[in-house]
Amino acid sequence: MGRILRSVKLGMKSLMLHKLRSGLTVLGIVFGVAAVIAMLAIAEGSRREAQARFQMLGATNVIYRSVKPSDEAQLSTGGRPARILNYGLKYEDFDRILATVPNIKKILPIREIRKQIRHDEHALDGRIVGTTKDYAEFNHLEIERGRFLSQHDDDDYKTYAVLGSDTAKKLFPYEDPLGQAVKLGSDYYTVIGVTKERASTAGIGGSLAAQDYNKDVYIPLSSCRVRFGERIMNFRSGSMEAEETQLSQITIQLTSTDVVSQTVPIIKGAVEPFHPKVDIDMTVPYDLIMEAERTARQYAIILGTIASISLLVGGIGIMNIMLATVTERTREIGIRRALGAKRGDITQQFLIETVVLSGVGGLLGVAIGVIIPYAIAQFVAETKAQVTWNSIILAFGISVAVGIIFGLYPANRAANMDPIEALRHE
Amino acid sequence: MSDIFSRKGDGAADRVVVRMTDLRKTYFMGHGSGGGLFGKRGGGEVLTVHALRGVSLEFREGEYVAIMGQSGSGKSTMLNLLGCLDRPTSGEYILGGYDVAQLDDDELSEVRSRSIGFIFQSYNLIQQYTVTENIQLPLTYQGNGIISEEAQERTMELARLVGLHDRLDHRPNQLSGGQQQRVAIARSLINDPYIILADEATGNLDSATSYEIMSMLGKLNDAGKTIIMVTHEPDIAEYAKRIIRMKDGVIVEDGPSPRMLVELDEENHAEVVA
Ligand SMILES: Nc1ncnc2c1ncn2[C@@H]1O[C@H](COP(=O)(O)OP(=O)(O)OP(=O)(O)O)[C@@H](O)[C@H]1O
Ligand SMILES: [Mg+2]
Numbered sequence: 001m002g003r004i005l006r007s008v009k010l011g012m013k014s015l016m017l018h019k020l021r022s023g024l025t026v027l028g029i030v031f032g033v034a035a036v037i038a039m040l041a042i043a044e045g046s047r048r049e050a051q052a053r054f055q056m057l058g059a060t061n062v063i064y065r066s067v068k069p070s071d072e073a074q075l076s077t078g079g080r081p082a083r084i085l086n087y088g089l090k091y092e093d094f095d096r097i098l099a100t101v102p103n104i105k106k107i108l109p110i111r112e113i114r115k116q117i118r119h120d121e122h123a124l125d126g127r128i129v130g131t132t133k134d135y136a137e138f139n140h141l142e143i144e145r146g147r148f149l150s151q152h153d154d155d156d157y158k159t160y161a162v163l164g165s166d167t168a169k170k171l172f173p174y175e176d177p178l179g180q181a182v183k184l185g186s187d188y189y190t191v192i193g194v195t196k197e198r199a200s201t202a203g204i205g206g207s208l209a210a211q212d213y214n215k216d217v218y219i220p221l222s223s224c225r226v227r228f229g230e231r232i233m234n235f236r237s238g239s240m241e242a243e244e245t246q247l248s249q250i251t252i253q254l255t256s257t258d259v260v261s262q263t264v265p266i267i268k269g270a271v272e273p274f275h276p277k278v279d280i281d282m283t284v285p286y287d288l289i290m291e292a293e294r295t296a297r298q299y300a301i302i303l304g305t306i307a308s309i310s311l312l313v314g315g316i317g318i319m320n321i322m323l324a325t326v327t328e329r330t331r332e333i334g335i336r337r338a339l340g341a342k343r344g345d346i347t348q349q350f351l352i353e354t355v356v357l358s359g360v361g362g363l364l365g366v367a368i369g370v371i372i373p374y375a376i377a378q379f380v381a382e383t384k385a386q387v388t389w390n391s392i393i394l395a396f397g398i399s400v401a402v403g404i405i406f407g408l409y410p411a412n413r414a415a416n417m418d419p420i421e422a423l424r425h426e
Numbered sequence: 427m428s429d430i431f432s433r434k435g436d437g438a439a440d441r442v443v444v445r446m447t448d449l450r451k452t453y454f455m456g457h458g459s460g461g462g463l464f465g466k467r468g469g470g471e472v473l474t475v476h477a478l479r480g481v482s483l484e485f486r487e488g489e490y491v492a493i494m495g496q497s498g499s500g501k502s503t504m505l506n507l508l509g510c511l512d513r514p515t516s517g518e519y520i521l522g523g524y525d526v527a528q529l530d531d532d533e534l535s536e537v538r539s540r541s542i543g544f545i546f547q548s549y550n551l552i553q554q555y556t557v558t559e560n561i562q563l564p565l566t567y568q569g570n571g572i573i574s575e576e577a578q579e580r581t582m583e584l585a586r587l588v589g590l591h592d593r594l595d596h597r598p599n600q601l602s603g604g605q606q607q608r609v610a611i612a613r614s615l616i617n618d619p620y621i622i623l624a625d626e627a628t629g630n631l632d633s634a635t636s637y638e639i640m641s642m643l644g645k646l647n648d649a650g651k652t653i654i655m656v657t658h659e660p661d662i663a664e665y666a667k668r669i670i671r672m673k674d675g676v677i678v679e680d681g682p683s684p685r686m687l688v689e690l691d692e693e694n695h696a697e698v699v700a
Contacts, residue, residue, distance in 0.1 A: 340539020
């Protein structure tokens with residue numbers, strides 16, 4: 001060990017003899033290592049972001065949403081131009097799922113209605129969400145004041161409302177909202193709670209659009225059903241249109257992620273035969289997580305490979321320089337051999353020099369590689385970076401391995417010189 | 427005086443350190459034995475150079491030998507064999523009990539690092555190393571390569587001996603030729619070798635510096651070191667006690683140096699007077 005340390009020290013000395021040359025040689029490795037770490041950090045960053053997004057939806061959840069069928073689909077089923085468009089999830093679906101599907105831990109019905117929310121002269125275009133007590137937990141909502149909806153509120157058709165933080169601020173700029181009344185449609189609801197501000201979720205494509213929870217009002221689903229009914233009137237380009245929807249969303253929480261793939265077909269079997277028109281859409285966050293994981297892995301492999309090629313090029317650069325060095329130092333090799341160095345000592349000496357070169361390059365590369373991805377994430381929108389220890393160890397390991405592999409040939413060449421010939425070399 | 431100079435008259439003066447018996451070295455230089463445009467001359471022509479053609483010699487501990495001879499007479503070849511840098515084509519070479527012809531490459535390296543001190547014409551110091559590191563170089567190839575406290579002291583002592591104790595951190599390019607050669611002498615002594623081999627050690631130095639170096643070697647010999655040197659210059663050879671002349675790979679003359687004869691005469695003369 002002490003010997004290796006001494007060899008490293010003396011190796012440094014030899015390398016410092018040609019600072020510029022050693023520095024330039026090292027650059028190849030520096031950039032290679034930095035590239036590997038940066039690329040993997042960006043791949044990892046996007047993986048984690050996708051993960052977090054899907055994790056928020058709940059890895060054990062299966063989400064059904066009502067979707068308005070496309071115009072063609074409506075026409076093909078022989079609809080009349082002015083009519084009531086009836087689509088989406090039904091209470092029957094909810095009951096059927098609950099009755100027939102195994103592995104369910106909790107199930108959450110949701111009815112969403114876009115409406116004006118009023119208190120005195122204050123008004124806000126928000127979203128009325130009729131739901132049950134589990135909504136807060138499913139959507140990671142925290143209560144700022146008061147409480148969320150309870151089972152009793154639903155059972156007893158209470159006209160209670162829980163306000164999103166923005167809603168509360170808009171409607172009650174100066175007062176305490178608790179116990180006050182808000183007007184939703186034609187009825188008054190008593191405010192029993194206010195939620196904490198919650199970052200809005202990004203859309204993940206499909207039927208799950210971006211959601212801003214802060215402009216919501218939550219009321220018991222039972223009250224929502226009796227007071228708002230299922231029919232919504234819209235005025236569109238002069239003619240009146242009515243839509244009839246019972247539930248906007250059903251979220252089914254399963255007992256664990258292990259049962260997700262086996263339960264999804266059962267859920268489909270229970271729901272989809274009753275929806276021949278494409279008016280519902282299923283989202284399985286677990287599948288999305290797996291998919292994201294797969295894509296991220298491929299992404300990492302591709303980026304990592306490209307970056308590794310630059311390491312390889314760096315390695316070739318090192319070999320090139322070491323071959324030149326060995327020729328240049330032929331006489332030194334002769335001297336060492338004459339004074340008692342074995343072939344192995346010479347091999348070791350030059351190997352250590354290359355490994356020191358590539359190792360120093362590796363360390364510098366790690367330093368730069370850790371900074372670059374965060375800098376990129378800072379300046380390029382929608383890019384997240386996450387440097388992992390694994391990528392650092394991998395990149396540094398590769399750089400040292402490159403040093404050994406590309407150093408071996410020059411080192412052996414040095415070791416196999418004839419001492420007398422070497423001594424005679426000018 | 428340091429212990430390097432204080433091993434005189436310990437009664438071991440007749441011990442044989444080197445014995446060469448009918449030593450031969452032949453170089454074969456293949457010419458065009460491979461393919462190629464000019465490679466079809468009856469299987470190629472091998473040029474044979476008989477650099478040494480049967481040399482038998484003995485060196486005893488404490489001897490101071492100069493090998494002389496024309497260019498190409500085989501002096502360096504002989505020194506390389508003595509120094510275990512090369513193996514003889516035939517014949518026997520016993521160094522301190524080892525039959526060198528039987529040793530493999532690693533064992534030869536081991537012998538070089540422990541039993542032989544080299545001094546070269548062109549000093550052959552390692553440019554990126556300091557004086558200290560150059561002096562210690564042979565030690566790094568012994569055992570675990572760690573420089574012990576003792577070796578550190580010995581380095582200092584040797585540096586003082588060659589008068590460079592105040593230049594320990596200097597690099598070869600900061601030293602004069604004579605100083606570099608003195609570093610090389612210190613280096614050749616660090617492993618306390620059986621024999622010190624010097625090939626034209628003064629060849630690159632002016633005469634004043636040459637004499638300085640030779641007197642240093644003389645002192646080492648006085649202290650009991652066995653020194654074998656190759657030289658072209660008769661006045662340098664005179665420093666030795668025994669002179670061997672070579673020609674075409676054989677020894678043509680082997681006897682005491684004129685200096686010894688004069689000394690002997692004087693002794694005889696003194697006896698007569700007494
Ligand atoms: N590696 C080699 N291959 C072929 N021939 C060689 C080799 N080394 C030496 N010789 C030949 O062996 C002979 C003796 O060479 P050597 O170097 O021993 O001479 P030398 O006495 O030291 O001469 P000089 O005084 O010029 O140094 C010469 O003819 C030389 O050409
Ligand atoms: Mg010679």
